[in-house]
Amino acid sequence: MAEFRGQPLYNCRNCRNPIALRDDLLSKKYKAKSGPAYLFSHVMNITVGPKEEKQLMSGVFTIADIYCRGCGEVLGWKYIIAHDHAQRFKEGKFILEIAKIAKLNHVSLHDDIISKAFQGRNGRAFLFSHAMNISVGPKEDRHLITGLHTVADIYCGDCREVLGWKYVRAYEASQKYKEGKFIFEKAKIVKENW
Numbered sequence: 001m002a003e004f005r006g007q008p009l010y011n012c013r014n015c016r017n018p019i020a021l022r023d024d025l026l027s028k029k030y031k032a033k034s035g036p037a038y039l040f041s042h043v044m045n046i047t048v049g050p051k052e053e054k055q056l057m058s059g060v061f062t063i064a065d066i067y068c069r070g071c072g073e074v075l076g077w078k079y080i081i082a083h084d085h086a087q088r089f090k091e092g093k094f095i096l097e098i099a100k101i102a103k104l105n106h107v108s109l110h111d112d113i114i115s116k117a118f119q120g121r122n123g124r125a126f127l128f129s130h131a132m133n134i135s136v137g138p139k140e141d142r143h144l145i146t147g148l149h150t151v152a153d154i155y156c157g158d159c160r161e162v163l164g165w166k167y168v169r170a171y172e173a174s175q176k177y178k179e180g181k182f183i184f185e186k187a188k189i190v191k192e193n194w
Contacts, residue, residue, distance in 0.1 A: 018045055019101060020043045038098065065077050124186040125164060127183060133156070
């Protein structure tokens, strides 16, 4: 199975197998059997079923169901042939049903954990040496358990949820090792392949 660390992924909701990259998302304005669906230019870790003619909302198409290679779940379909010339842009593209996929955005790697013994706003937190797919908010002085620090909240690069903070400056000499490091709150991140 392909793995793409550091890039936001859409995974099979059932087995967490990586299925598509956010960069390959073309449109969020599609409908499928289970409800809303997305159109992708490329997918991975799937198998393609047999071709069949199908009347869909936008016309008649030759399509093939696509299945997760990890668990066999039907995830959507591949457009093989569009019988209406105006719909040919869909040929070779893929529909993934939202109900069948989950979005995952890698924000750090396990190898970057410095400590699991930190306290965040919402309980346990981890100190990481590096972070990715985040944005950093404005700096502010904050009184934490270990003293005064200048910190900046960090946000998920996709959904903008606060995940923790970045230590910008530590005023106590014993806390200088935290400068430039990141706190991720355990309640805000998902452990995968650790």
